Structures are given as structure tokens and as C-alpha cells.
Amino acid sequence: MNTTSILAKSLPASGAGITGRTNRRRRSFAKSKWPVLVLFLPPALLLFTVLVILPMGEAAWYSFYNWNGYGLPTQWVGWRNYQLVLRNSAFIQALINNGLIILVSLALQIPLALWLATMVTTRIRGALFFRLIFFLPYVLADVAAGMIWRFVYDGDFGLAAGIAHFFGFEAPFLLADRDTAMYAILAVVVWKYFGFHMMLFIAGLQAIDKSVLEAADIDGASGWQKFRLVTLPLLGSTVRLSVFFAVVGSLHLFDMIMPLTGGGPSNATQTIVTFLYNFGVTRMQIGFGSAVGVILFVICVTLAFSYKRIFMRHD
Amino acid sequence: MTDIAAPPIDAATEQTGGRRLSVGTRTYLYVCLIVVAALVIVPLVSTALGGFKTLSDLRGNPFGLPSEWQWSNYGDIITSQRYWLQMGNSLLIAALTVFLTLTFAAMAAFCFAHIRFFGSDYLLNYFLTGLMFPAATAILPLYIRIRDLGLLDTYWGVVLPQVAFGLGMSIILFRNYFRGLPVELFDAAFVDGCGYFGFFWHVTLPLSRPIVATVGIISFVGSWNSYILPLILLNSESRYPWPLGIMVYKGEFSTEWHLVLAFITLTILPTIIVFFLAQKHIIAGLTAGAVKS
Amino acid sequence: AAESVITWMYVEAQPNVIDVWRGIAEQFEKDHPGVKIEMKFLENQAFKAKIPTLLQSSEAPSMFYTWGGGVLKAQAQTGMLRDVTGALDADGGAWRNTINAAAVDALTFDDNVWAAPFRTGVVAFYYNKELFQKAGVDASTIKTWGNFTDAVKKLKAAGITPIAGGGGDKWPLHFYWSYLAMRQAGHQGFVDAKAGKGDGFASEPFVKAGEYLAELGKLEPFQNGYLGATWNDALAAFGDGRAAIILSFENTPGTQAVNSTSGKGLPVENIGRFPFPALDGAPGVVTDNFGGINGWTITKNAPPETEEFLKYFSSPDVQRKLARDAKILPVAKGASDAVSDPLLKVAAEAIANETWHQNFLDQDLGPNVGAVVNDMSVAIVSGQQSPADAAQQIQDAFSLENP
Amino acid sequence: MASVELRNVRKAYGSLEVIHGVSLSIEDGQFIALVGPSGCGKSTLLRMIAGLEEITAGDVVIDHAVVNDLTPRERNIAMVFQSYALYPHMTVAENMGFNLRLSGAPKPVIAERVNEAARMLDLMPLLDRKPAQLSGGQRQRVAMGRAIVRNPAVFLFDEPLSNLDAKLRVQMRSEIKTLHQKVGTTSIYVTHDQIEAMTLADRIVVLNQGRMEQEGTPMELYKKPANLFVAAFIGSPAMNILDGTVDGEGGEPAARLSDGTAIRIAADRKVKRGQAIKVGLRPEHLSPGVGGTVLAGQTLLVEPTGAQTHVVFDLAGQPVVAIVDGEYPARYGARFEANIPAEQVHVFDRESGVAL
Amino acid sequence: MASVELRNVRKAYGSLEVIHGVSLSIEDGQFIALVGPSGCGKSTLLRMIAGLEEITAGDVVIDHAVVNDLTPRERNIAMVFQSYALYPHMTVAENMGFNLRLSGAPKPVIAERVNEAARMLDLMPLLDRKPAQLSGGQRQRVAMGRAIVRNPAVFLFDEPLSNLDAKLRVQMRSEIKTLHQKVGTTSIYVTHDQIEAMTLADRIVVLNQGRMEQEGTPMELYKKPANLFVAAFIGSPAMNILDGTVDGEGGEPAARLSDGTAIRIAADRKVKRGQAIKVGLRPEHLSPGVGGTVLAGQTLLVEPTGAQTHVVFDLAGQPVVAIVDGEYPARYGARFEANIPAEQVHVFDRESGVAL
Numbered sequence A: 001m002n003t004t005s006i007l008a009k010s011l012p013a014s015g016a017g018i019t020g021r022t023n024r025r026r027r028s029f030a031k032s033k034w035p036v037l038v039l040f041l042p043p044a045l046l047l048f049t050v051l052v053i054l055p056m057g058e059a060a061w062y063s064f065y066n067w068n069g070y071g072l073p074t075q076w077v078g079w080r081n082y083q084l085v086l087r088n089s090a091f092i093q094a095l096i097n098n099g100l101i102i103l104v105s106l107a108l109q110i111p112l113a114l115w116l117a118t119m120v121t122t123r124i125r126g127a128l129f130f131r132l133i134f135f136l137p138y139v140l141a142d143v144a145a146g147m148i149w150r151f152v153y154d155g156d157f158g159l160a161a162g163i164a165h166f167f168g169f170e171a172p173f174l175l176a177d178r179d180t181a182m183y184a185i186l187a188v189v190v191w192k193y194f195g196f197h198m199m200l201f202i203a204g205l206q207a208i209d210k211s212v213l214e215a216a217d218i219d220g221a222s223g224w225q226k227f228r229l230v231t232l233p234l235l236g237s238t239v240r241l242s243v244f245f246a247v248v249g250s251l252h253l254f255d256m257i258m259p260l261t262g263g264g265p266s267n268a269t270q271t272i273v274t275f276l277y278n279f280g281v282t283r284m285q286i287g288f289g290s291a292v293g294v295i296l297f298v299i300c301v302t303l304a305f306s307y308k309r310i311f312m313r314h315d
Numbered sequence B: 001m002t003d004i005a006a007p008p009i010d011a012a013t014e015q016t017g018g019r020r021l022s023v024g025t026r027t028y029l030y031v032c033l034i035v036v037a038a039l040v041i042v043p044l045v046s047t048a049l050g051g052f053k054t055l056s057d058l059r060g061n062p063f064g065l066p067s068e069w070q071w072s073n074y075g076d077i078i079t080s081q082r083y084w085l086q087m088g089n090s091l092l093i094a095a096l097t098v099f100l101t102l103t104f105a106a107m108a109a110f111c112f113a114h115i116r117f118f119g120s121d122y123l124l125n126y127f128l129t130g131l132m133f134p135a136a137t138a139i140l141p142l143y144i145r146i147r148d149l150g151l152l153d154t155y156w157g158v159v160l161p162q163v164a165f166g167l168g169m170s171i172i173l174f175r176n177y178f179r180g181l182p183v184e185l186f187d188a189a190f191v192d193g194c195g196y197f198g199f200f201w202h203v204t205l206p207l208s209r210p211i212v213a214t215v216g217i218i219s220f221v222g223s224w225n226s227y228i229l230p231l232i233l234l235n236s237e238s239r240y241p242w243p244l245g246i247m248v249y250k251g252e253f254s255t256e257w258h259l260v261l262a263f264i265t266l267t268i269l270p271t272i273i274v275f276f277l278a279q280k281h282i283i284a285g286l287t288a289g290a291v292k293s
Numbered sequence C: 001a002a003e004s005v006i007t008w009m010y011v012e013a014q015p016n017v018i019d020v021w022r023g024i025a026e027q028f029e030k031d032h033p034g035v036k037i038e039m040k041f042l043e044n045q046a047f048k049a050k051i052p053t054l055l056q057s058s059e060a061p062s063m064f065y066t067w068g069g070g071v072l073k074a075q076a077q078t079g080m081l082r083d084v085t086g087a088l089d090a091d092g093g094a095w096r097n098t099i100n101a102a103a104v105d106a107l108t109f110d111d112n113v114w115a116a117p118f119r120t121g122v123v124a125f126y127y128n129k130e131l132f133q134k135a136g137v138d139a140s141t142i143k144t145w146g147n148f149t150d151a152v153k154k155l156k157a158a159g160i161t162p163i164a165g166g167g168g169d170k171w172p173l174h175f176y177w178s179y180l181a182m183r184q185a186g187h188q189g190f191v192d193a194k195a196g197k198g199d200g201f202a203s204e205p206f207v208k209a210g211e212y213l214a215e216l217g218k219l220e221p222f223q224n225g226y227l228g229a230t231w232n233d234a235l236a237a238f239g240d241g242r243a244a245i246i247l248s249f250e251n252t253p254g255t256q257a258v259n260s261t262s263g264k265g266l267p268v269e270n271i272g273r274f275p276f277p278a279l280d281g282a283p284g285v286v287t288d289n290f291g292g293i294n295g296w297t298i299t300k301n302a303p304p305e306t307e308e309f310l311k312y313f314s315s316p317d318v319q320r321k322l323a324r325d326a327k328i329l330p331v332a333k334g335a336s337d338a339v340s341d342p343l344l345k346v347a348a349e350a351i352a353n354e355t356w357h358q359n360f361l362d363q364d365l366g367p368n369v370g371a372v373v374n375d376m377s378v379a380i381v382s383g384q385q386s387p388a389d390a391a392q393q394i395q396d397a398f399s400l401e402n403p
Numbered sequence D, E: 001m002a003s004v005e006l007r008n009v010r011k012a013y014g015s016l017e018v019i020h021g022v023s024l025s026i027e028d029g030q031f032i033a034l035v036g037p038s039g040c041g042k043s044t045l046l047r048m049i050a051g052l053e054e055i056t057a058g059d060v061v062i063d064h065a066v067v068n069d070l071t072p073r074e075r076n077i078a079m080v081f082q083s084y085a086l087y088p089h090m091t092v093a094e095n096m097g098f099n100l101r102l103s104g105a106p107k108p109v110i111a112e113r114v115n116e117a118a119r120m121l122d123l124m125p126l127l128d129r130k131p132a133q134l135s136g137g138q139r140q141r142v143a144m145g146r147a148i149v150r151n152p153a154v155f156l157f158d159e160p161l162s163n164l165d166a167k168l169r170v171q172m173r174s175e176i177k178t179l180h181q182k183v184g185t186t187s188i189y190v191t192h193d194q195i196e197a198m199t200l201a202d203r204i205v206v207l208n209q210g211r212m213e214q215e216g217t218p219m220e221l222y223k224k225p226a227n228l229f230v231a232a233f234i235g236s237p238a239m240n241i242l243d244g245t246v247d248g249e250g251g252e253p254a255a256r257l258s259d260g261t262a263i264r265i266a267a268d269r270k271v272k273r274g275q276a277i278k279v280g281l282r283p284e285h286l287s288p289g290v291g292g293t294v295l296a297g298q299t300l301l302v303e304p305t306g307a308q309t310h311v312v313f314d315l316a317g318q319p320v321v322a323i324v325d326g327e328y329p330a331r332y333g334a335r336f337e338a339n340i341p342a343e344q345v346h347v348f349d350r351e352s353g354v355a356l
Ligand SMILES: Nc1ncnc2c1ncn2[C@@H]1O[C@H](COP(=O)(O)OP(=O)(O)OP(=O)(O)O)[C@@H](O)[C@H]1O
Pocket: B014, B016, B017, B018, D013, D018, D036, D037, D038, D039, D040, D041, D042, D043, D044, D045, D192
């Protein structure tokens, strides 16, 4: 869930194509547009093609080879890498973990963010300050956040240890225990990103015509009714956007896992990307790793498009 | 005259109008907010304080104030070359990334926003695919490509992929903004004798400061915090940006949490300071256009 | 004058050792004007991840650390390395003759020597004498695996954490599986498995080894949170006296001190050593050693002075200095007499008398199979995988790489 | 239906007072218009009555009960917003029935009341549409429908027509008037358009900078503006205001303009000779040849509108608007002569602006 | 300054034709207004003249040269937009001088021309402000200033006043008129407000659905509307239109309404007995007691506006608006009687809508 995912806001716009507005553009100036196109488009186009699209295509190509990255790929293995990936229990675990992260984002993080957003958009002193505080974790680098929480969870020196000792029982090693590590990570994910979703919701709440809420007051809605019957439906597109970020972001989760657990203990906290790194990059299994990349890509694109089709149609 | 960036109405900033909240509601709000704020703040503060402790102090007393302030933990790092080197590297990489992203994306977005040409839809969607997947999915081929370009272990080797992966979003943000400029401005400029270049230079760019700030901040934050690309593409520690540096440091001083905490604190400190100084722009930037579309 | 620059990439993190190295390098620079040696540190994990890509770039170091084995073989096959055979054999084998043959053999494939030997190592149990005494365990009586598990039980009963383990890094636990497999399968068993005879690594002795390991795991002998602990954490646990035993390298007395909370660790007198015990009714013997054989690999475009430097580095005098100050087990013939440290001496003797030296499996079997061995070792100890499944997975990975 | 009373109501935002004590009493069933220039506090006052804005001081009384601390719902008022504030996610029917739904009315009752209101406002064919699918005028009607469905004690309107175009505005104005004639609910109507106020309201309250300037029936305000502000605000085109001094004795006072022109004023005005005054002349009272003072000047601008033509001519160096018949042969640059009877001349004290 | 001619100009968006052949010739220095309901194609026509929109067929001729393929700048036209389209990042002076700057005029020349225009429009104190710091009226003046600075051959205005409030609109209207009187540049002015068109223009062109309905001076259109559409469009409040049939013989024709009321019509109208017609009665011609036919009905609505009162009364089952003097004692529900002289009664063929 890195910052780049913000862009997805524009996803809804992506398919929109040319609207009536552009139709107004005069055609009598057709002559003068070519110099602009020829000068303005190529830099972006070239960079994007060479460093984004081609590597993606090459990943698809490599994924059919057994290759350790030395020299050129020569050993064609067909679909074997894909079979290996899908049979790998750590990969299955990674898929489950990604699912879990999505679930927690949807069921916990977004409601929490929404709840906080409604609180910090009320007329109370210090609301702006609270917003800043809540947003703070989001601007910290994932690596730093992961490191900080590694310390918090540390059974010897960390805060978890401190609390446990205070209550007189033995310090748990949350990150070292297969049963708890993933939950510990989920907590960090929520901690790190709820502020971002909260900001989205604040922006969404501010975009709601204040007089509509006043109309609800006049109509006699209680605070909760106003929220449920007016605010929430009007936040629809923001909620969908937020969900979209949560989903795409969770699929991209990597930077934070590395300092926390690196995917361990015994692969209990792998995500797709850490799996790719641990099993593809560090082991120099380029073919295998590329297969993971291709699978991730397919998942992202499928989710993005079906989500867009199902939920963002009206935006 | 269309107001280009009318600030949204924000109850929290105008403390005056409307009906006042009841005492009960207020108490409820403050209790909830303070609890959550504590959850956010405590890890950060203990990290900073931990940097002032000795290891045994840390062990016995992770929360509280240091029993003896170990200024040298911080002092040694501050005076070390590696700290400043990493910060400098991060800054340089981020600055180059921001500059190129802004230039390339604004130019491309201008074409998409204002010029009708065959295939513009397809081309835009082509860039949009860049939003779908993270650099991680193609990291291995990307590595090989950068190697073939001879850019491995150079600043450009990190900057160019970061720009490339940021283009999709930046172009969309720019394009949406450009299209939001009043059409009449375009007409007026034409009547005044502008061509496309003139319009881009004299009208679009000067009016786009908010979106330039937004895209600039997004790409800066992304670059400043990025880990995986430098991890794969840089070799020399002398070129490491700080997220890599912090991991190396952790590797070296793995059990000396007090030093690690001091190092973490010092590396995130600039981020926090800048955040509080520029919070208005950062928040506006990161949530830009999120609700409007 | 044009300077030759030798870039030297290493993973060593102990400052005192690096100081010794730097001293050696500076001496070499002094003796060879026009040569400059640049030392580059890379953290262990990063190093392993980077080397393949580094090798193929113009940024490749002149020489870098190697653990030998399959990794070195793969690197050699890229053609990016320069073999040192010629240099070793020049002047009638002047260099080769100064070095233990076992060390050279470990770095040889296809009749070429792909790295200059630097040191050997041997993994053994180190223990905290004080804690053993407290629990009433006598280390000298631990001859078999049964004795060992009894000792573990006793320690546990005395409220002492028996073993420090670094499950987060995984490879520290692969020592257990490797030693158990060596003891259970014996030298021949290993040779057969590598040759793909029978079920290979899925054959009965390897499963049996896993079962022993699983039993140990069930005793919960490791410190709290060992699955997330790094190797440094494990050393710290041992050095702080929080755990009684550690299965570790020959340099443990030094590293436990560096990693301990106080920075001093256990006093050397308080540390004992015993070899990995034998298994009843199995062909492996206690003198079969498991441990690294490290060398320095030279890359294709390294300056010619690199060989010169490495020859100097492995010359008996320098090796003695390293043995004394950096506490390594030297590869130069006769240099082990410089080993002064009593515990290191024991290790040196063990090497001198060894019947078989097995390199680390995560290096020997190549990065990929090695990673699987590491994964499986952790999985067995923590009860994630049955020993049979684990053995099968290792074999699957092995046969994929060696069709 | 209910009476509404404001008792010395004040509103301050922080230290800035924007309503400085307004007292007003509105009888049951009356239609009151609040007019005034932008920013004078009309909306604020209305929102205080609605319960959307806290009252800093004074009392709002609805149906003889002080309602200062009641919520909008408890006050039983309905409000039509300038932006209509329809719920975008609900259909027209849902919008209109929302209030009843909240108060727990059974479905059939809601449907019936909504239908009734929809029939009254000609909204029947639109009941299933969303607001986004409606034209401006239709939205406006839905907003009114939402207000009447609940049968409130008081209707509040905050510039409900200002988002409509001129033609539609005139039409909706009639509809509001007709509606009020039908349902007879007490109504308070905020607008800055004096024509709207005059045509709609039983009584008009003119606000200026948070103070009440005058209150009365439309014709009272038109004929007897209490001060310069009201005089200039009411009437379209606006009254011409000229500086002058009182001249002429006793029974025949006159205002002398800067160029010496004397304009006779009614004898009953309380003016003193030499007093500095402002003279107010309504354009519609300046017609050629009807007796009274003759005023003449060069024609500066001729604006035909069909039945009538607006002529701007120069009087004592100032442009003065007169309305003449459409047939009148006005011509740019020609000399224009108009007459005004003394009793149509308004005079105000120049300092205080009070009508004399 | 230049003449402008449209020769059978057409515009199609794809297969949809929105301008169906308009021909028009505008003399040098004339002020022409294009009026018509929303969507009738006024803006499209104007933009074709400006060169902002391609011409599908026909020719636009400026100063006797066909300019179809020239850019706006080459046509030397200036345009004032509805939204003003000021450059928000430039000061007033920069806005006004932008065109000159682009054409490479030297700085002192620009400054001089800008100052001159600013003086003319009273913008001198505002030259250093940004548009955001200006009021609506001031922005409007800057937009005009930008147009005059360059001394164009033709001024084009696209509803330049529709974003202003009523008061300001009246004021700016005068300013535009005054400006035209000063500079005398040929001007084409688009509006949907017929009052604006009538007060401003020398000649008015009424457009409807992409076709020209009528063209002439304001008074021509008001007095002799060529058809029902123009009749209903020009005049405010709008003409009352009633169905009727021709009755009465030869010299004394009359229109009989559905309830039997007969309205005398002028003898020179080309009507046949029994012909189905529409009768048009302007509200301002319906006054009590001036002779002509007497029309009576129940008062439905009384809207006082000060000098005049609009009375809506029932005639043959339809509401009819009459304008009476402000003093007239109109009362809701009472009987209202108005007279209309035969020559003020407009008659149109019911089928074709053509004036008879
Ligand atoms: N929340 C607020 N904080 C401070 N001042 C305010 C606030 N709301 C309104 N005001 C001020 O109170 C005064 C009255 O505002 P109000 O909205 O009632 O004017 P209005 O008469 O309705 O104007 P308009 O015709 O433009 O709607 C204005 O000067 C305005 O600036």
C-alpha cells in the first residue's frame, strides 16, 4: 500500500474516454497539434514503455524458463514454474495472508477510519491536531514503521515486553510465533494506513453539501440516522475508492513486512511480494520469481477491473 | 471566472457557526480521540526515547524516561558521515524523481487533456495499466534492463524506474486537473492568439500550481520512502538512501536496540518535521482529487 | 601512475576482525605501490541477494567472500569468475603447496580452483559451564544424541533455557538437520544422495534425521521467540547467559561477546565445547565435521594484483596473524599453531583429525536447494512439516536443479 | 401553523456580532419576506429560527413557546434551501417522505401524503426520479414538496428561487404564492430580490447590516420608505437620489440641486430651510408632461423595453433614470423633459438618511 | 471596425445539424443582438464567427473577405465570454495586455493601450489586482477591457451579463451601451434575456432551433412580431396567448374565445371568418377603462411591484396577466375588468403561428 496507489482514484475516470467537452475542440486547428504531440508525448511514452511495460512482458517470458539470472535464459520449462508456485505451501500461505489483510482492511480499518473521520470533522477544538496525529503514521516510510513495531513487539526490549512484565507474566514473542505473527502484522497495517483512509473520508465528508445535512436536521434525523441514511450513502464513492486502495495496497505489501518478520516465522507472514522476493530474488530463481510476478499482476488486474465494473460503474 | 481550487467547507476549521455540541458528546469524542492518538504516538515516542537509553535501561524500562540520558547515542550518529550521506542520497534521488515526473507527466497529460488525436484513449489506458501493479511484479526483468542500460548502482538507475512507475498516476492527476480548467480560458487564449505551446506555457502551467504541488509531493514521498527499488538496483553503500541504510544499520547493530532506535528516530525525524511544516500541502496532495471525479 | 584498485567485498561484521584485515591490506598496499584496496561491507542477506546481479555488472568487486559449494559452481558457470588454478600452480605450485589440500578441494570444480582458500570452520556445541553445573549436567558425558536430549531435559527441569536458536535467519537451525543427517547417513549416504541414488535426500536416513530433530523440537528447548530471532539474537541469548547451549561456529567465544547485551558476554573460561554427538547404530562418526570452507572469489575483470594479494592473504605468516588476532581457523599448512585461544585450539584439532568435512548445505547444494533445507529445518523443529514431507521437498528441489 | 416571534435576537460569531437585536412578530398564517443586501444577516436570522444556528442572545418564540434550545425537529419547521439540498441518493418520493419515515409514520400514510403533495405541485410523473435527473425548476418544486408533506408549523425559505433563470423565477414565484394561498402556513421568505419580496409577501422586513431598517406591507415600503436605504432598495429601477438643500418658504418648500434647479416638495415634509437633504425621485414618477416640477437635461441613454422606455438623462451633472411610454420618441443626445408632482418627491436628511 | 456577413451558414455536429442556414448582414458599427431560448444555437453561431468552431457550410465574411479558414487572431475579433475567462494568474493589466504581448508589441505600447482602456472603463485603480480580488462587475469590465485594448474589427459578446445579479446587470448594461456609443465598433451580442437585447441593440435577430425567426429593430419586433414565437419571446411579462376563432364581418372582425367572449381586432388584419387563430394580448395593454373590448374575470393573483401591479385574472379558463397602476385596488378573488383597444390585439394563424 504505497503512495502510488493513490492514483487509483483516477481509475474510475480511466474508461471514461472523451467526453462531450472535448468534442468542442475546434478541428480547424488540426495542423498545429502535431508539433505538440511529437514533442510532449515521447518522453513519458518511452520511459514508461522501456521500464514498465517491457519488463512486465519480459517477466512473462522469463516465467517459462528455469534461470538463475546468470547469462541468458536457455532452459525452457513450460508451465512448470507456475505449477511450482501454485503448489508451494508458502505461496498459498501468502495468498491467505493477502486475503486476511484485505479482510481486516475492509472490516476493521475502513470502519475505524470512517468513525474517526466523522469525529475529527466535528466542531471541536483540536480536531485538526488529531487529524495530523492520525495521519502521521502514513507519511512514515514503511521500513521505518516496520522497524518501530519490531521494537514494540520485541519480547526482550520492546513495549510488549514492558507491558507483560508490568503485569507480571512472561513476555510473548508475537512476531516469532506462527499463531500470532500475522495478527501482529495486521495491527501494524491498520496502524499505518487508517490515517490515510481517514483523510479520504474527511475529503469525502467535506464534499457533502452541508445544506443536505442541515436538511436532514430539519427533517428530524438524529445523529445516527443522519449518518446512516444521508452521510453514508453520499460517501458511497469515497468508500468504494477507499476499498479499492485497501485491496490494491494490501496486494503490494512488502516494505513493512521485511523489517518486521521478513515473511517468517516459517513463512507464516509471507505476502505475495515478500514471497516473490524471498523465493525469487534472493534465491535468484528468475523464472520462478517472474511467474509469481505474473500471477500477482493477473490478480491485481482482475481485481481492479472486476471491482471497477461492479462497484465503480456509477462514479 | 471559475474558482479553480475553492477550498471545501470544513467544520473543523471554522470553529464558530452552527449549534454547539453537548458536553456528553464532547467528552465521548475526546476520550475516543485521545485513546487512538495514544496508540499512534506511544510507539513513536518510545522509539525516540529508547534512543536515549542504555540497552539495560531499555530492557527494564521500555516506556519511561531514560534513567540517564545517553546523548552520545544520537550524537555519534549525527556526527557520522553515513547518516548525512544517506539523507543526501535520498534527497538527491527524490529531487531528480520529482523533477522528471513533473516534466514528463505534465507534458503528456496536456496532450491527453487538450488535444484530440487518434488513439488518445488507448494511449491513456496504456499508461493506466501502470497503476495496476507495483514495481515488485517486474522487479527481476527491470533489474536486468537497468543493468543492460548500464545504470546499475547509479542514481539514475533508481530515478528512472521510479519516474516510470509514477507516470501513470501523475498523468491521470494532471489530466483531470487540466480538463477541469475552464474551457473558456482555452477559447480566450485562442482569440488572444495563443497556440497549443503558448497555452501550455502561458496559461496551463501557471494555473497548475496546486496540482504540481500535489504530484510533486506524492512522487517525493514515494521516492523518499521507497525501499525495494534501491534495494535491488543499488550496490554501493555510498549511494544508499536511508531506508536501505536503516536496514544495513539494523543488520550491523541488530541486538543493540538503543542504537537502532536512535538511528530510526534520526532518519524519520526529517520526515516528521517536514510533515508538520507542510502538512496542509501534503494532506491536500495525498488526498488530492480523491473525492472529486 | 595508473593505480590498480582491488575492491574487496565481505560480510564480516566484527570490527576487530575488519581491523586486522585492514592492517593486512595496508601492509600489502605499502609493499605494492600503485595498488589500492577498497573494502566494501555488505550485510549477509543483502550480499547473498546481490552477488548474482553484481557479478554481471560493471560494479562487480574484484574479489568477494564465498562459502564454496553449489553457489560457487553456479557463479563459475557464468564465466564471470577467474579461476585461480594457474596462480596456485605457478612456480611449481608455490602457492598451492602452502595450503591444506582439503581446503583447496572444497573450492574445486571441473578440475579448476574457483576461489582462493581463506579459512575453514567447524560447527560444534558451545555451552555455559555455570548453567550446566547448576542443572547438574556433565558435558563430558554427552556422547550420543540420547545423552544430549537428556541434558536438554535436565536443563529445562532446572528452569534453564537449554538452547539458543536463531529461527528467524533459518540457517542456524539447518545445522541441526545437517549434522543429524550426516550422523545418520554417513559420508557414503551423502555421496549417494547427491548422486541421486535411490530416493536421494528423501531416503530413509534423511527422514530419520528429521525425526530426531522433530523430537528435539517437541522438547521446546529454544529460548522464547526463537522463531523470530536472528542469529545475533541467538548469540546474545547465549552470551547473556539466557540459554545454556548454542550450536555454532568456531568463533563463538568472540561473537557471543560482541552480541551480548553488556558487550562482554560470557568469560571464555565459562564456555565449554563438545562435538555434535553420534547417533546409535548409524554410520556417521563424531569426527565427521560440518563447517564452512571459505575463500575469496576473483572476478573476471579484477586487476592482476588481486591474485597477488590473495596469495599474500593466505601465506602462512598472514594466516598466523589472522589465527591469532582474528581468531580464525587458518588454511595455511602449519599456521594452526598460532591459534592460542583454547576453545579455538580444540576446533583446530578437530579439523586436523577429521574424517570428513561437509560444507554448509545451504551453500553446498546451491542457493535454491539450500534455502529449502533451511526452510525445512525450521519447519521440522517447529512442527510445521513431518520429517518425511520435509525430506521429500528437499529431494524435489534437488532433483529439479540436478536433473 | 403557528405564530413566530423574535425577541431582541442577537448573533455573534466569536467577537463579531452580525445580528444586532432584531425583534419581530409574525402572525399565524402570514407570509413575511426578509430582504436586504448580501451579507446583511438574512440567512443567519432564518437559520436561528430554524434551529440550525445557535442564538447568542434573545428569544425565538414559536407558537408562544420559547424554542431556543429545541432541535429543528422539535420546532416543527420546514425549510427550503437555496441549493434545494435534496438528498441526491433518494428518489423524489423518498426525498419528500424522508421526514415522515424518520418520525416512524407507516408506509401507506407516507405514500398518501407524498402523493397528495406531489399532485399539488404537479410532481406525480417525477416521483421515481433522482434529483440529478430533474431540471432546476423541478428540483425547486421537490424542495417545496418536501416541506409541505410534513405539514409544519412554519415554512422557511432561503432564497429558493435565486438559482433559477429569469423566466422560471417568475413562474415559480407565482407557484409559491398560489401554494401559500392554498395551505396558508406561516412563511418566512428570505430573498435579496425586492421584486420577489414585494410580489410575494404580506409584510416585508428590510434588514441592513444586522439591523431592521423597516417593516411593513409592500406598498408601505414603496410609498413611505423610512430612510434612504429602504428607498433605494425597494423599487425597480432604483430610485434616483440627488443631493440638495431646502429652499423656498413655508407652504411651498423646494429642494435646490447643485445646478440651481428647484424641485417642489410636499408642504407636509418636516424640512427646515437650508437643511442639507437628499432628494429621491422614482423613475416611474418622472414622466413628461403631467404637471409638477419640470426637470430637463440631455438624454444620455435610451433603453426601450417594449411598452416602456427607460431614459437616462443628465440632471445637475448626475444621470437620472426616467420611465416613459414605449411610444415616446426619446433620442440619444436630445433634450429630455420630465415632470414630477411634489407629493411624489421623497426627501431624506442628508446626515441620518431618515425620511422627512 | 468592419462589416460582418453570414452567407447561409450551417453547422452540424456529426449528423446533427444545429444551425440550419443562417444569412445575415451586419453593417459597420452596428450593434446586433442574437436572442433565443437556451440551446437554439446562439453560442454556436457566435463561435463560428469568432473562428472557435468550424463552419460546416456557408461563408463567414468579415470586411468583405471570406474568413472561414482564418484563426480568431487573424480575423481580428475580440470576444467577451459569459464566464469572462480572465486568466486567473495574471493581473488585470496583464490580462488586458496579453494579446498585445503575444503579438510582440513593445512594452511601452502595451502599457499605454492598457492604460487608455482602463481609463475608459474606470479600471485604473484595479490594474494590479488579480481577477480573484475583483467583484463580478469589475471582472466583467476587465473582460471588456481585454477586448477593447486590441482594437478589434468586431466585438463578440456571449451572454456577458448572465453571471451578474439583477442590479449589477442593469448597471453593466448601461456601461456596454455607453462604451459602444464611444468606440463604435461593430458588435454582436448573444443573450437569452430579451430586455437586454431590446435595450442594447440596434437590431435584434431572434433565433429558434437553429433558424432565424425574425430580424429587425427592437420596436419592430415588439410591435410587429412576425410570428407567435417572437411575440411570446419579446416583451416582459410575456404576451398572453389565447385560442380563438375569427368572428364578425368585414370592417369589424373579432376573435371569439372558447367561453364566447369576443375581442375586437383591427380591421386590417388578414383574417377569414371561422379561421382558427391565436390571440395575443400584451399585459401592458390590458388596463382598466381605456376603451376597446372589455375583458373580465376573477382575480387569481395580485403581485404589487411598486409603481405597477401585475394582476392575474381568469379569462376563458386561462390565467391572463394584466399590468395595472400600483394604485389600483386589486384584490385576490375580486372581479377584474380590463380593456384592450382593437389595434393592440395581435392575431396569429393557429397552425403556422404566422402573424396575420
Ligand atoms: N460561520 C460564520 N463565521 C463568521 N461569520 C459568519 C459566519 N456565517 C456568516 N457570517 C457573517 O455573517 C454575516 C451575515 O451572513 P448571512 O449569510 O446571514 O448573510 P445573507 O444576508 O444571507 O447574505 P446572502 O444574501 O449573501 O446570502 C456576513 O457578514 C457573514 O460574513
